[in-house]
Amino acid sequence: RSPSRGLGDVYKRQANLTDADLSEANLSYAKLSGADLSGAYLGSANLSYAHLNKASLALSNLIGANLEGANLEGANLSNANFSSAIVLGAQFGNNVGMTEEMQQSLRARGAKIPE
Numbered sequence: 001r002s003p004s005r006g007l008g009d010v011y012k013r014q015a016n017l018t019d020a021d022l023s024e025a026n027l028s029y030a031k032l033s034g035a036d037l038s039g040a041y042l043g044s045a046n047l048s049y050a051h052l053n054k055a056s057l058a059l060s061n062l063i064g065a066n067l068e069g070a071n072l073e074g075a076n077l078s079n080a081n082f083s084s085a086i087v088l089g090a091q092f093g094n095n096v097g098m099t100e101e102m103q104q105s106l107r108a109r110g111a112k113i114p115e
Contacts, residue, residue, distance in 0.1 A: 028066075038076075048086075058097060077102065087111040 014034040021041045028048040032055055039059045047062075049069040058078040062085045069089045078097025088110035092098065107113055 082106060085109075 014036075015032060016036045017032075017040055018036050019039040019041075020037070022037075022045050023041050023043045024045060025042075026046045027050050028046045030047070030050045033051050033053050035052070035055045037052075037060050038056045040057070040061070042060055042062045042065050044064040045062075046066045047070050048066050050067070050071070052070055052072045052075055054074040055072070056076040057072075057080045058076045060080045062080060062082050064084045065082075066086045067082075067090045068086050070087075071091050072095065073091055073093045074095065075092075076096040077092075080097070080102075082102065082105070086109070087106050090106075090111045092103075092106065092111055092113045103113055
């Protein structure tokens, strides 16, 4: 796997990326609205300013991923792991599977989550 994969201009609305290994991939500004990323490994991936609204990130691993400014509104976050992820300015809202603990952790790191 190549850590410098550049996929930033990807336009994959409703793409099926279930269980994909996208670790360290450059997906900044990618348009992945409605994509199925269930179980995907996105550790240390650059997803800054990506469009992930209504995507499924259920069971995905986002440890250390950069989600700065990303749009995750309406995304399924069931059992997703955001440990050490950069979420400054990332937009959440109407998310399936967002626990109170997840919400508090994301807010504390600068994510935008409506009350």
